Amino acid sequence: MLNRTILKTLPAGVSAPGYDPATIRTGIVHFGVGNFFRAHEAFYVDRCLALEGQQDWGIAGVGLTAGARSERKARQFTEQDCLYSLTEAAPDGARAVRVIGALHAYLLAPADPTAVLDLLADPSVRIVSMTITEGGYNIDETTGAFRLDSAAVRADLVADALPTTIFGFVIEALARRRAAGSGPFTVLSCDNLRHNGDVARTAFLGFAQARDPDLAAWIEAHVTFPNGMVDRITPSVDDAIARTLNVASGLDDALPLVAEDFTQWVVEDRFCAGRPALEKAGVQFVADVTGYEHVKVRMLNASHILLAFPSILLGYRQVDEALRDRDLARFVNAYLELDVIPRLDAPAGLDPQDYRRSILRRFSNPAMADQLLRIGGDGSSKIQVFWTETVRRVLSDGGDLRRIAFGIAAYLEALRGVDETGVQYTPAEPTLDAAQLELADAEDLRAALALPAFDGWREVRSVALTDAIVTAREAIREIGVRAALAECGGLPG
Numbered sequence: 001m002l003n004r005t006i007l008k009t010l011p012a013g014v015s016a017p018g019y020d021p022a023t024i025r026t027g028i029v030h031f032g033v034g035n036f037f038r039a040h041e042a043f044y045v046d047r048c049l050a051l052e053g054q055q056d057w058g059i060a061g062v063g064l065t066a067g068a069r070s071e072r073k074a075r076q077f078t079e080q081d082c083l084y085s086l087t088e089a090a091p092d093g094a095r096a097v098r099v100i101g102a103l104h105a106y107l108l109a110p111a112d113p114t115a116v117l118d119l120l121a122d123p124s125v126r127i128v129s130m131t132i133t134e135g136g137y138n139i140d141e142t143t144g145a146f147r148l149d150s151a152a153v154r155a156d157l158v159a160d161a162l163p164t165t166i167f168g169f170v171i172e173a174l175a176r177r178r179a180a181g182s183g184p185f186t187v188l189s190c191d192n193l194r195h196n197g198d199v200a201r202t203a204f205l206g207f208a209q210a211r212d213p214d215l216a217a218w219i220e221a222h223v224t225f226p227n228g229m230v231d232r233i234t235p236s237v238d239d240a241i242a243r244t245l246n247v248a249s250g251l252d253d254a255l256p257l258v259a260e261d262f263t264q265w266v267v268e269d270r271f272c273a274g275r276p277a278l279e280k281a282g283v284q285f286v287a288d289v290t291g292y293e294h295v296k297v298r299m300l301n302a303s304h305i306l307l308a309f310p311s312i313l314l315g316y317r318q319v320d321e322a323l324r325d326r327d328l329a330r331f332v333n334a335y336l337e338l339d340v341i342p343r344l345d346a347p348a349g350l351d352p353q354d355y356r357r358s359i360l361r362r363f364s365n366p367a368m369a370d371q372l373l374r375i376g377g378d379g380s381s382k383i384q385v386f387w388t389e390t391v392r393r394v395l396s397d398g399g400d401l402r403r404i405a406f407g408i409a410a411y412l413e414a415l416r417g418v419d420e421t422g423v424q425y426t427p428a429e430p431t432l433d434a435a436q437l438e439l440a441d442a443e444d445l446r447a448a449l450a451l452p453a454f455d456g457w458r459e460v461r462s463v464a465l466t467d468a469i470v471t472a473r474e475a476i477r478e479i480g481v482r483a484a485l486a487e488c489g490g491l492p493g
């Protein structure tokens, strides 16, 4: 088993942390210890910890979900001293394997909420970071405000209640720190959102305001919420993939990871209580991250989901194989070239055409075997974040709506859970209830346009867009995805 005792005798070709994980101290608490966080933030912090004077920046992870799966994961982390291996896979087949030691403690909040609060209140914790998914910030897309109406939030607002949501934990911890005079921490969102720091700020301040306006004012004055653009493709790992990774590395790791060799993190340098020397670990610090976010979200993430929905319907399951399909590659390219790039505000020095080529190369990486169902999952939240801006701009300048309409149509058809070859799958839509999911099956093909995925352009939605979506859905059903794509998917001649 992988744990601290075997770090000196790792198999050939596996790199150990450049420091002793037993001696680092917690400076960061991270909520949502998923694969992306482990391959991205923890990877950068791991590099920092190897530098002189940086050993106060170890990460304690917190899981918020109750249940057997979460308990199993917590047990595995503990048994392995929170160590895990990361395989970085390049498109040419080259691989590097390293053991990451930055995560050195793991707490399951439902099992011991008091321990989580005590940790967050400890003055040595100076950053609270999170990957809680695009939809995890509890923001109403129409009003842009934090939603106070969810049962979990309401329960966390009851005086003296032990929290269950991230909002309850973070705000209670900040209240304690304020009372104790131990100062604020930075709240660092690492989710794929435009202005993720501003979104986090709206969410946490919205909660704090409802709880105690004085506390909210203190947070507003002292806590910082840097915006950041995060990027590293990190597939899901099932048992079969885990076995393959372990066979290749020679490790016995219950929590192995694979990610592409590419990685990027561009952040605003606004850390109210200090930060690790991340600039020495490859993180770019900039005054304004807006341009980078637009390019990442509207090109990479948007084309990722645009590829996923029709590909799933065609029966593909992996991103690289879908992109080898000429029709699908043309579709994604046309969307980027004709719909996104002409309407993009890219930062100086970033060439969108180079970026387009690089993401298509990254998507084609066969060593990743990235899952289309992972990409297409939580489409409801992702569409709001990844497509909205482009749809709004195309609508407002009277551009060609066919590719966007086809993407939306494919999303709605894919929500029905069966592909063209008759294979069934379960679309993961954690924010939709059964009644909402059924809208995809409604006889009236317009009914599903009431789904929250489309809230972001509700007030500008045009009849032409609705008609084009309905036409594309009918075509997909009548003549199949490929023929429908040729007929109404807006492929250039």
Ligand code: CS2
Residues within 6 Å of the ligand: 192, 230, 231, 232, 233, 234, 300, 301, 304, 305, 374, 375, 376, 382
């Ligand atoms: C993907 C992302 O889930 C998705 O929609 O586009 O997970 C993507 O792999 C990462 O954002 C890459 O940085």
